[in-house]
Amino acid sequence: MLSTFLAVLRRDLLLAWRGRADVMVTLAFFVIVVCLFPFGVGAEPNQLRAIAPGVLWVAALLACLLSLHRLFAQDYADGTLEQLLLSSEPAVLWVLAKILAFWLTTGLPVVAVAPGLALVLDLEQGALPVLAVSLALGTPILALLGAVGAALTLGVRGGGMLLALLILPLFVPVLIFGAGAVEAEASGTGALAHLLLLGGGLAGALALAPMACAAALRISTD
Amino acid sequence: MQWESWSAFWDMGGAGFYVWGSYGVTFAVIGLELVLVLQRRKETVKRLLRWRRAVGKDGSGRAGARMES
Amino acid sequence: MASGPKDETIRMNSSTRGPSLLRFAAPQNFYPLAGRLAPWFAAIAVVLTLAGLWLAFFVAPTDATQGNVYRVIFIHVPAAWMSMFIYLVMAFWSAVGLVMNTRLSFVMSQALAPTGAMFCFVALWTGALWGRPTWGAYWVWDARLTSQLLLLFLYFGFIALTRAIEDPRRADRAGAIIALVGAVNVPVIYFSVKWWNTLHQGASVSLTKAPSMAATMFAGMLVLAFASWAYTLAVTLWRVRPMILERERHTEWVGAVLDREGGRT
Numbered sequence: 001m002l003s004t005f006l007a008v009l010r011r012d013l014l015l016a017w018r019g020r021a022d023v024m025v026t027l028a029f030f031v032i033v034v035c036l037f038p039f040g041v042g043a044e045p046n047q048l049r050a051i052a053p054g055v056l057w058v059a060a061l062l063a064c065l066l067s068l069h070r071l072f073a074q075d076y077a078d079g080t081l082e083q084l085l086l087s088s089e090p091a092v093l094w095v096l097a098k099i100l101a102f103w104l105t106t107g108l109p110v111v112a113v114a115p116g117l118a119l120v121l122d123l124e125q126g127a128l129p130v131l132a133v134s135l136a137l138g139t140p141i142l143a144l145l146g147a148v149g150a151a152l153t154l155g156v157r158g159g160g161m162l163l164a165l166l167i168l169p170l171f172v173p174v175l176i177f178g179a180g181a182v183e184a185e186a187s188g189t190g191a192l193a194h195l196l197l198l199g200g201g202l203a204g205a206l207a208l209a210p211m212a213c214a215a216a217l218r219i220s221t222d
Numbered sequence: 223m224q225w226e227s228w229s230a231f232w233d234m235g236g237a238g239f240y241v242w243g244s245y246g247v248t249f250a251v252i253g254l255e256l257v258l259v260l261q262r263r264k265e266t267v268k269r270l271l272r273w274r275r276a277v278g279k280d281g282s283g284r285a286g287a288r289m290e291s
Numbered sequence: 292m293a294s295g296p297k298d299e300t301i302r303m304n305s306s307t308r309g310p311s312l313l314r315f316a317a318p319q320n321f322y323p324l325a326g327r328l329a330p331w332f333a334a335i336a337v338v339l340t341l342a343g344l345w346l347a348f349f350v351a352p353t354d355a356t357q358g359n360v361y362r363v364i365f366i367h368v369p370a371a372w373m374s375m376f377i378y379l380v381m382a383f384w385s386a387v388g389l390v391m392n393t394r395l396s397f398v399m400s401q402a403l404a405p406t407g408a409m410f411c412f413v414a415l416w417t418g419a420l421w422g423r424p425t426w427g428a429y430w431v432w433d434a435r436l437t438s439q440l441l442l443l444f445l446y447f448g449f450i451a452l453t454r455a456i457e458d459p460r461r462a463d464r465a466g467a468i469i470a471l472v473g474a475v476n477v478p479v480i481y482f483s484v485k486w487w488n489t490l491h492q493g494a495s496v497s498l499t500k501a502p503s504m505a506a507t508m509f510a511g512m513l514v515l516a517f518a519s520w521a522y523t524l525a526v527t528l529w530r531v532r533p534m535i536l537e538r539e540r541h542t543e544w545v546g547a548v549l550d551r552e553g554g555r556t
Contacts, residue, residue: 169444173483219464237360244417266533
């Protein structure tokens with residue numbers, strides 16, 4: 001069982017490495033969105049500092065959303081997905097491996113870049129570790145929830161916009177607790193409660209989303 | 223009875239716009255929904271009758287008749 | 292299913308009269324039942340609405356603190372209740388459909404969705420019109436209004452997904468999954484929005500009604516809530532009927548129904 005998990009994980013990471021330009025595009029998108037905000041709201045440091053947690057989190061959320069279509073589309077097109085579903089291995093396992101590979105190639109780079117980018121918005125330096133931790137806990141939830149939406153919209157016309165409509169409302173709690181954690185840390189009230197809730201959310205999503213995603217993939221390839 | 227006159231009733235103590243705006247739009251939306259449901263029914267019956275004629279299921283034996291758009 | 296009962300009359304005949312209520316899970320039995328029940332529910336809805344409006348405008352007294360604006364509450368609260376309740380019912384039918392593999396359950400949940408979205412919109416609209424004179428703004432990021440807005444988006448997502456997928460079998464199941472995922476998330480969303488709301492703007496803004504709500508006010512609200520129940524049942528049954536015809540169009544009983552309908556129009 002573990003070997004399936006590792007095999008799918010390694011395969012997806014290898015594919016991502018071959019198509020690393022896509023990964024770079026996601027990261028570039030994240031950086032550019034964040035850098036757009038000062039042009040829109042003005043470069044006044046206090047204002048930028050106030051909106052920094054929200055801006056960083058919304059940008060991370062959009063970057064995740066825009067790369068979600070990559071999660072299953074390729075495997076759906078070349079029939080790999082059907083083969084995987086026909087195999088005797090439990091679907092939850094390799095679905096989880098695929099989501100993990102997806103997060104490692106899109107979520108993790110965002111987590112790594114965000115603290116540096118936060119300095120552009122003049123976010124308080126003491127809040128940088130919390131920003132990284134909140135993103136590290138929150139972006140996997142986005143990937144897990146998003147995977148369900150991506151599985152449901154496979155091969156559907158207008159799939160991209162549909163995916164956004166389906167899952168953006170579900171992202172709201174993650175956004176609230178993620179950006180809230182950074183804000184709470186910056187304002188000195190402590191981020192522990194937010195981070196614990198994010199952790200709880202991650203545990204819940206880990207338990208439920210792969211099952212829903214596997215069911216959705218079965219429906220979509222039927 | 224709450225109201226001294228009809229004009230007092232429509233005025234709602236100055237809040238007429240908000241109260242009647244709420245009730246008006248609510249019933250307009252409900253009416254719209256009913257119209258859409260009715261239309262959908264008519265449209266479905268018409269389309270299915272056409273479809274049955276096209277596939278020759280209406281008993282007239284015109285199997286293979288061209289599908290009307 | 293393709294070979295329906297030999298007797299093509301759509302009235303229940305001896306071959307379909309089963310021992311239990313379960314026989315109504317069969318589309319050819321449910322279709323005429325829905326057609327017979329819907330007008331009754333519609334009539335109940337009309338009567339209750341008139342009674343509720345009479346209570347709302349002629350019996351309930353003017354509120355001491357809010358004046359007459361509060362009369363918006365009489366539709367706002369039932370609409371908000373209804374929008375949440377319908378989503379739960381949708382999720383319920385979706386779960387039944389996935390577990391028991393009954394096609395009618397999926398059709399029910401899809402027929403409910405537009406009405407749920409409609410009530411959601413009504414709750415938002417009346418909330419805004421109530422908020423302007425009461426809070427001084429049409430829109431406040433109040434926890435309840437915000438959750439209501441997100442619920443509307445969930446409805447839109449469900450409707451858009453089920454309409455975008457051509458294959459009805461796949462559309463049914465995909466819609467059921469997203470309805471269940473949404474239902475699991477609704478409490479999470481509500482809790483998180485509430486948490487966010489209390490952090491960002493104290494308790495000064497809340498939808499709590501006047502503490503001394505007169506019994507007549509509550510009665511009006513309740514009557515209108517029942518009216519919206521009856522309305523939902525009626526309009527959903529009406530919406531289900533053409534959906535059933537569409538899906539069962541290959542069967543003989545639908546042929547019989549269509550021939551009768553065709554004669555009429």
